[in-house]
Structures are given as C-alpha cells and as structure tokens.
Amino acid sequence: MKTLTKILAVSALSVAVIGAVGCAKVGKVVANTSANWYKNTTYPNVQQTTLNGSHEKLIYSVKLAENSATNTKFSVEYDSNCTYVTEFYAENFNWNEGTLSEYKQDKQEVLYVLKTELTLSGKYVLTATGESTPTFNDGVTSVCYFRSAGQNLEPVYSSIEVHSTSPKTLNPKTVAEMTIKMDYLYKTYYNSDCSQATTVYTDLTSGANSAEVKKVIGGLNETGYSVFDNASVYFAMRALNTNSSTYSKIISVVQPAEGVYKNYGISSSGEGALPDSQTQIKEALVGAGYITAEETVKYNAVSSTLQAEMSGSPHTAWFASVSNATQNWCRSTMLKLLVPLSYNLGVMQYDLKTVESSLEA
Numbered sequence: 001m002k003t004l005t006k007i008l009a010v011s012a013l014s015v016a017v018i019g020a021v022g023c024a025k026v027g028k029v030v031a032n033t034s035a036n037w038y039k040n041t042t043y044p045n046v047q048q049t050t051l052n053g054s055h056e057k058l059i060y061s062v063k064l065a066e067n068s069a070t071n072t073k074f075s076v077e078y079d080s081n082c083t084y085v086t087e088f089y090a091e092n093f094n095w096n097e098g099t100l101s102e103y104k105q106d107k108q109e110v111l112y113v114l115k116t117e118l119t120l121s122g123k124y125v126l127t128a129t130g131e132s133t134p135t136f137n138d139g140v141t142s143v144c145y146f147r148s149a150g151q152n153l154e155p156v157y158s159s160i161e162v163h164s165t166s167p168k169t170l171n172p173k174t175v176a177e178m179t180i181k182m183d184y185l186y187k188t189y190y191n192s193d194c195s196q197a198t199t200v201y202t203d204l205t206s207g208a209n210s211a212e213v214k215k216v217i218g219g220l221n222e223t224g225y226s227v228f229d230n231a232s233v234y235f236a237m238r239a240l241n242t243n244s245s246t247y248s249k250i251i252s253v254v255q256p257a258e259g260v261y262k263n264y265g266i267s268s269s270g271e272g273a274l275p276d277s278q279t280q281i282k283e284a285l286v287g288a289g290y291i292t293a294e295e296t297v298k299y300n301a302v303s304s305t306l307q308a309e310m311s312g313s314p315h316t317a318w319f320a321s322v323s324n325a326t327q328n329w330c331r332s333t334m335l336k337l338l339v340p341l342s343y344n345l346g347v348m349q350y351d352l353k354t355v356e357s358s359l360e361a
Contacts (some may be wrong), residue, residue, distance in 0.1 A: 010078025031249040031266065033228040033239035034325070035149040036332030037088065037359060041325045045112045046090045049360045055089035056333065058333065059354040061280070062120065069346035075177055076120035076345050077132075082353035084337075084350050087115040088235070088359075093145055098157060100198055102299035103191045108265060111145045111156055124167070124178045131175045140242045144231040153236050154194045155229035159187045160256065161204070167343045179203075186256035188229060199256040213321050215259030216336050221251040224259060230255055233304070237266065238319055238332050242300045245270025250307060260305060269301040274335070281335045281352045285320070288355035290330045299335055313340035331359070 037056060049052070057353045062082035069075055080092045090112050095105040102159040118140040122133045138139045172178040183204040190197045197220060201213040220227050226249075228236040233253055239250065247268040274282060274297035285291050298321035303314040320330035324337045337350035 003251075021142055029123055029225055029250065030152065031236075031240055031251050033149045033152045033236065034241060034322075036239055036319075036328065038331065039326070039328050039360070041322060041328050041332075045148050045341060045358060046112060046343065050090040050112075051092070053089075054358045054360055055087060057088075057354075057356040057358050058086045058164055058352060059356075060084040060337070060350040061315075061353045062118070062348060062350050064345075064350040065347040069344065070351075071346075073127055073169075074345075075125050075127065076165075076167075076341070077125060078120060078121060079135075082120045082122070083118075083353075085117045085119075086170075086334075087113075087234075089113055089208075093156060095192065100146075100189045103189055103198075105192055111147060112153070114142075114144045114146070114232050116140075116142045116231070124165075125174075126172065126175055126178065133165070133175055133179055136179075139163050142231040144229050144235075146229065146232055149239055152226055153232065153239060154190075155188075155227070155254070156190050156198075157188065158231040158256075159185065159231045161185045162233055163204075167345065170343050175346035187232075188254060188256045190220075190229075192223065195219070197254055199254075199259055202257070216257075217254060217261060220252070220254070220261065221264070225250050225251045225252045225263060227254065227261065229253070233264075234280075234317055234334060234337065237302050237304065237317055238334055240266060240302070241322070242266075242302045242319065243271050243323075244268065244320055251304075255358065256277040264304045264309070265307055267303050267305075269303075271298050271323075273288055273297070274299050274318075278336075278351070284352045284355050285330060285333070288357060289331070290320075290355070297330065297335075297351050315339050331357070 035043050062084050064078055091335055092108050093111045095107050122140045123135050125132045140162050142160045144154045146155040162184055165179050168180040185202045185204055188197050189202045199215045205270050223261050249266045252263050254261045282297055286293050299317050299318045300321055301316055303316045305311050305314040317334050318336040320333045322332050335341045335352050339348045
C-alpha cells in the first residue's frame with residue numbers, strides 16, 4: 001500500500017464514503033457502510049447527540065513490531081512515548097465558507113469530523129558504525145469531514161500536515177545519507193456531489209517557496225467503486241461489514257500527494273478471539289465500560305492492498321466484531337493497526353490504550 005505509506009508511514013510516520021448523490025456510475029460496486037461506532041449500527045444518519053457534543057477519543061501506543069525489520073544497513077529506534085490519537089464528532093459545515101470558490105454553495109449540512117494526530121520521536125542508526133542521527137520529533141495531523149453512513153461516508157474536505165524525518169536511501173554509507181526532512185501540507189476539497197476533488201499542496205519547509213500547487217482529480221463518480229479520502233480510510237474500514245472471512249471489496253481512495261485516486265482491495269480474516277496476550281487492548285475496552293473483564297473480545301483483521309502490479313505490503317487493522325447490529329457494545333473500535341515501513345525498516349504497531357467516548361445509540 002505504497003501511497004498510504006508515503007503519507008502516513010514514511011518510516012518515521014505511520015498512520016491515519018460514497019453515495020455519489022445522484023451521479024453514481026451504472027454498475028458501481030458499492031462497499032456498503034454502517035454506523036458501527038454506535039451501539040445501534042442500523043441508524044443511517046448522524047445522531048443529534050453527536051452534533052450536540054458527544055464524541056469519541058481513542059489513544060494508541062505506537063512502537064516498532066518485534067522482529068519486523070529486515071534492513072541490515074540501518075534501522076530506526078522509536079522512543080517509548082510515541083502515540084496516535086483519533087477524535088470523532090460531528091458539526092455543521094457551511095458550503096459558503098469551508099471550501100474553494102468554485103465549489104461554494106448556499107447550503108449547510110451536518111458532517112462527521114475525524115481528527116488524528118501521530119507523534120513520533122527517535123533516531124536512525126547506521127548498522128556498520130553504530131552512529132545515529134540526532135533525535136527527531138515528528139508528527140502528522142489530519143482532519144477529514146465526511147457524510148453519514150447512509151451516504152457511505154462520502155468525503156467533503158480533508159487536510160494532512162506532515163513533519164517527517166524519513167529514510168532517503170536503502171544503503172546509506174554515512175549518517176548524513178540516511179534521512180531527509182519533509183514538511184508539507186495537503187488540503188483536499190470535494191465538490192458537492194463528490195464527482196471531483198481539488199488538492200492544494202503547500203511546502204512548509206523553512207525558506208521554501210510557499211506558493212500553493214493545485215491539482216484537479218476528476219471522474220470520482222466513474223471509478224466503479226466507493227470513494228473514500230486518504231485521511232479517513234481506516235475509519236471507512238471500520239464502517240464495513242467485515243465479520244465474514246469471505247468479505248472482499250474494492251474501494252477507491254483519493255491520494256492528494258499524487259493528485260489521483262487509486263483502488264485498494266479490502267479483505268477480512270473473519271471473526272476471531274482476541275489473544276490473551278493483548279492485555280492493554282482489553283483493559284481499554286473494560287475501562288470504557290464496553291465489556292466486563294470476564295468477557296471475550298471478538299475481532300476481525302481487515303487488510304487493504306493496492307490493486308497494482310507493484311502492490312506493496314498490506315496495511316492490517318483489527319476491529320472489534322459487530323456480533324449484534326443493535327447491541328454493538330464494542331462499537332467496531334479499531335484495536336490494533338499494523339503499517340509496513342519503507343526500506344524494510346519494520347512494521348509500525350498501534351495498540352489501543354485508552355477509550356474516551358460519550359457516543360450514544
């Protein structure tokens with residue numbers, strides 16, 4: 001999943017819809033979405049309580065998965081305080097103020113909002129000499145506005161701001177050759193029927209020309225599949241009905257860094273029991289009142305893979321199973337995320353640590 005890796009997992013940075021509103025392509029294969037973050041998943045609209053201040057905040061610990069790196073030339077070592085935080089709520093969106101002039105309309109609508117923040121610190125180490133880079137302090141923040149589950153989480157706006165110390169080459173000879181610093185911002189604006197998007201790139205590097213670069217991505221109503229934004233793709237996976245091991249769908253994901261959309265295959269392992277070793281995850285669910293300490297947590301491992309000859313390694317997210325559509329106690333919470341890093345530097349592992357939620361039905 002190379003494009004997602006570029007934005008969300010460039011060695012130092014890993015991490016984090018549709019309803020074509022009357023203009024869907026004939027024969028479109030829709031990946032149906034459900035409101036799996038509510039106890040009653042069958043409710044198609046944004047709950048009024050969510051608009052009135054109810055929200056969800058999830059905090060994850062982030063580390064390099066044990067024995068996942070195979071690069072013999074250099075490595076990355078992350079500090080123990082790395083975190084990934086997501087916040088989910090709803091608010092009114094004004095189409096006269098929150099978009100580009102060419103997409104403005106005299107209307108408002110209630111949208112979901114997903115904010116994420118990835119914070120990483122650590123260093124890169126040259127294997128041959130043991131020399132390391134200075135400690136880096138990196139981060140990715142994103143925000144995405146999208147429609148309800150009844151409208152397949154159709155995207156309206158997103159932004160991703162990246163401050164990354166990333167690997168520069170597979171076989172560096174010196175510490176100076178190992179990494180490159182990248183600082184940039186992408187904003188993506190969609191028109192009202194989600195048939196077109198405009199991405200706006202800004203180089204945030206100190207001293208760089210900060211002029212904005214725009215790209216138009218058309219034909220989003222003709223991809224043949226459901227369309228999601230890059231900044232909300234893991235949340236979109238949460239909304240899919242992936243309990244079955246035979247689940248298989250293709251989705252289209254808008255990639256602002258390349259000014260295109262790309263197709264990804266979504267598949268599921270089917271329902272399984274959370275291993276006893278995952279104590280931190282279970283304690284987070286117990287602490288939120290989702291389950292009791294005696295209950296078994298069921299989950300689905302859901303993978304996304306680029307549909308291309310050079311597909312790269314899949315991203316895999318574990319979601320709490322939706323065993324009962326109207327008594328969905330664990331709310332399909334993302335329990336774990338595994339994101340392969342570039343240059344064989346390993347797999348970033350996100351583990352649920354804390355759940356703070358006032359979401360109702």
